[in-house]
Amino acid sequence: KKRKLNKQSREELYIAERKDRYNKLHHACSKLLHREAKVVKSFMCQKVGKDIKAAQEKESSIKDSEEAAAEVTAKLLAKTQKRRTKLEQKLEQTKKFELSAIVDVGLKRIGVTSLNSSMDTSDDEKDTTDDKNASSKPSSSQADDPFYADLIESMLQHKRLSSAMDQLNDKVTDFRQWSTRRQQMLMEKDDPAYADEFAGGGKKRKKHMHMD
Numbered sequence: 001k002k003r004k005l006n007k008q009s010r011e012e013l014y015i016a017e018r019k020d021r022y023n024k025l026h027h028a029c030s031k032l033l034h035r036e037a038k039v040v041k042s043f044m045c046q047k048v049g050k051d052i053k054a055a056q057e058k059e060s061s062i063k064d065s066e067e068a069a070a071e072v073t074a075k076l077l078a079k080t081q082k083r084r085t086k087l088e089q090k091l092e093q094t095k096k097f098e099l100s101a102i103v104d105v106g107l108k109r110i111g112v113t114s115l116n117s118s119m120d121t122s123d124d125e126k127d128t129t130d131d132k133n134a135s136s137k138p139s140s141s142q143a144d145d146p147f148y149a150d151l152i153e154s155m156l157q158h159k160r161l162s163s164a165m166d167q168l169n170d171k172v173t174d175f176r177q178w179s180t181r182r183q184q185m186l187m188e189k190d191d192p193a194y195a196d197e198f199a200g201g202g203k204k205r206k207k208h209m210h211m212d
Contacts, residue, residue: 033106055084
């Protein structure tokens with residue numbers, strides 16, 4: 001019975017440690033993804049801003065042109081104005097992009113989200129986790145919008161986020177390997193460390209009993 005209790009205690013310690021390590025992993029991954037996504041979002045806004053400025057300069061150039069025929073000038077001007085309008089809309093949408101959306105996608109792709117589904121949690125803890133996940137998810141309008149889906153893919157291809165994803169993949173791999181090793185230790189019935197610990201404890205108890 002004592003041996004079973006000891007093993008059960010070790011399993012409980014493993015579960016508690018796994019939850020703690022997972023929470024730290026989730027926090028570290030979310031923090032890095034959010035930080036890098038913020039920088040990449042800023043870069044993309046700057047790029048669109050430069051494109052808008054270039055379009056405005058082209059408009060001015062067309063308007064000032066005296067050589068081109070009026071019909072050609074009108075067509076070029078209309079085309080340039082249309083492009084500028086689209087760019088302005090793109091910039092506005094990009095500025096409204098919620099970073100939680102790309103963090104959520106990133107966590108899924110590196111496998112952090114799937115790790116959470118395998119955690120042993122109580123109903124109360126699951127409810128708390130669900131509440132946290134729900135609060136961190138992007139609005140449905142963004143999640144279903146093709147523009148933001150394309151934006152997320154473009155951002156993830158940026159070298160900063162790509163590098164961050166590679167770095168976090170290594171962290172997830174380390175977590176999986178640690179978890180696998182610990183599970184193997186728990187499943188090993190004749191674990192020497194466990195046997196020594198149990199035997200040592202028994203000797204100490206016998207010694208105390210003899211002294212009494």
